[in-house]
Amino acid sequence: MTIFKEFQLGGDSQGGGGSPFGGIAGLITLAVFMMVVFFLFKGLFWILSLVAPVLLITTLILDYTVVTDFGKFLIKSLKDNPLFGIMAIVLSLAAYPFTTGFLFFRAMMRRVIMKVHQPEEEIFAAGENVNDVGFSDYEEVETLELPEVKIKKAKGKNNDHDQMFD
Numbered sequence: 001m002t003i004f005k006e007f008q009l010g011g012d013s014q015g016g017g018g019s020p021f022g023g024i025a026g027l028i029t030l031a032v033f034m035m036v037v038f039f040l041f042k043g044l045f046w047i048l049s050l051v052a053p054v055l056l057i058t059t060l061i062l063d064y065t066v067v068t069d070f071g072k073f074l075i076k077s078l079k080d081n082p083l084f085g086i087m088a089i090v091l092s093l094a095a096y097p098f099t100t101g102f103l104f105f106r107a108m109m110r111r112v113i114m115k116v117h118q119p120e121e122e123i124f125a126a127g128e129n130v131n132d133v134g135f136s137d138y139e140e141v142e143t144l145e146l147p148e149v150k151i152k153k154a155k156g157k158n159n160d161h162d163q164m165f166d
């Protein structure tokens with residue numbers, strides 16, 4: 001015998017009606033959440049719009065190629081896919097605070113990466129050989145020769161496996 005159970009959110013346990021305002025609570029919660037997200041983005045946009053010129057100038061000072069690469073990307077996307085290129089240019093101009101923030105972040109990351117890789121380039125530029133550095137204190141170790149291992153065959157047993165090694 002199979003028993004089916006039905007579960008309801010809200011309302012009474014008898015399966016009858018429930019409150020007619022049960023679905024409105026979810027809609028009100030969604031509306032409040034959307035308002036909070038809107039005001040957060042509005043505040044972030046306002047703060048970034050105040051700082052955007054400074055970020056753009058700092059980006060140009062740190063690494064101007066970030067801005068030129070972004071311009072090349074926009075031109076290339078305009079040639080490859082005109083609709084996408086126009087949309088990218090319009091969005092970049094409409095959301096200029098976020099665009100300058102993104103370009104500043106990219107310039108900072110390029111600078112950090114260049115600083116991390118710079119010591120390696122200086123070592124190789126100095127003409128040092130990596131294989132010669134720090135190995136003069138070690139002496140060469142002799143390799144040991146192991147004696148041959150002889151396998152004894154069991155007497156009286158003659159099977160196919162033993163014949164494979166004869």
